Amino acid sequence: MASAPQDRPASSLPGERGLLIVMTGASGVGKGTLRERWLAGQDVFYSTSWTTREPRPGEVNGRDYVFVSPAEFLAKAQQGGFLEHAQFVGNHYGTPIEPIEAALDRGQDVVLEIEVEGAMQVKDRMGERAILVFIMPPSLTELRRRLTGRATETPERIEKRLARARDEIQEAHAFRYVIVNDDLDRAVGELLAVQHAERAAQRSAEHWTEQDREARALADTVRSTALSREALQRVVES
Numbered sequence: 001m002a003s004a005p006q007d008r009p010a011s012s013l014p015g016e017r018g019l020l021i022v023m024t025g026a027s028g029v030g031k032g033t034l035r036e037r038w039l040a041g042q043d044v045f046y047s048t049s050w051t052t053r054e055p056r057p058g059e060v061n062g063r064d065y066v067f068v069s070p071a072e073f074l075a076k077a078q079q080g081g082f083l084e085h086a087q088f089v090g091n092h093y094g095t096p097i098e099p100i101e102a103a104l105d106r107g108q109d110v111v112l113e114i115e116v117e118g119a120m121q122v123k124d125r126m127g128e129r130a131i132l133v134f135i136m137p138p139s140l141t142e143l144r145r146r147l148t149g150r151a152t153e154t155p156e157r158i159e160k161r162l163a164r165a166r167d168e169i170q171e172a173h174a175f176r177y178v179i180v181n182d183d184l185d186r187a188v189g190e191l192l193a194v195q196h197a198e199r200a201a202q203r204s205a206e207h208w209t210e211q212d213r214e215a216r217a218l219a220d221t222v223r224s225t226a227l228s229r230e231a232l233q234r235v236v237e238s
């Protein structure tokens with residue numbers, strides 16, 4: 001298997017629009033953990049969502065989320081201010097659209113970290129422009145361990161999030177890429193390869209470098225078409 005390109009993907013060339021990458025997957029699967037490593041040292045626009053849920057200890061308004069009331073959230077939704085928004089276990093979450101479009105226009109790659117329903121809305125609205133990456137747990141047992149270990153949810157909410165995860169995992173083939181978050185470094189390498197390969201895809205293959213071809217080869221190993229239904233079922237039943 002091709003080794004993960006060690007350099008950070010080149011930023012966009014003048015005149016190129018940035019990539020819109022949507023990282024999605026079950027609550028507790030490790031999206032935030034992966035994103036911090038993946039984007040470290042990169043000039044990528046990471047979208048800060050609006051939510052009506054209460055801040056957790058240590059969360060900062062405007063950094064982790066924009067924390068708003070249901071009335072404020074619904075007013076923005078009615079004004080068409082979200083690229084997507086969804087309800088998740090009793091709270092609203094949404095992606096403000098203006099900062100996304102501004103970042104893409106200046107050629108910056110944009111990363112959204114959102115749940116599956118919102119990711120499908122982005123796919124419907126942006127079509128092939130949206131690069132959807134589904135993060136899969138090695139097993140539901142491990143997902144439960146991570147959610148419990150993180151100690152951010154009540155046992156009741158953990159059960160609700162796990163029940164939703166079972167349904168979300170069944171949707172994995174709706175996404176372009178599926179990355180299993182078992183070994184963190186390997187998963188980050190795959191995210192970098194996907195970003196690099198999708199950047200290279202904006203240029204004709206005859207102009208690809210050896211690193212572009214390496215990234216493409218590694219990214220192809222995590223295309224959702226490479227994931228069998230049986231492998232998917234083993235995660236849900238484990």
Ligand SMILES: Nc1nc2c(ncn2[C@@H]2O[C@H](COP(=O)(O)OP(=O)(O)O)[C@@H](O)[C@H]2O)c(=O)[nH]1
Nearest residue numbers: 027028049085086088093094095113114115118
């Ligand atoms: N649709 C949508 N989902 C979001 C957004 N922001 C966060 N989420 C997702 O909402 C779910 C709950 O987020 P949160 O309460 O922070 O829990 P955590 O992600 O499990 O730590 C997670 O799957 C997030 O990825 C958003 O803007 N839109």
Ligand SMILES: Nc1ncnc2c1ncn2[C@@H]1O[C@H](COP(=O)(O)OP(=O)(O)O)[C@@H](O)[C@H]1O
Nearest residue numbers: 027028029030031032033146150181182183184
């Ligand atoms: N590959 C991994 N192996 C073991 N634990 C992990 C891994 N990735 C994340 N975790 C842990 O799982 C928990 C949930 O991770 P987090 O990034 O908060 O998930 P999400 O953002 O998808 O809700 C955290 O305690 C994190 O440290």
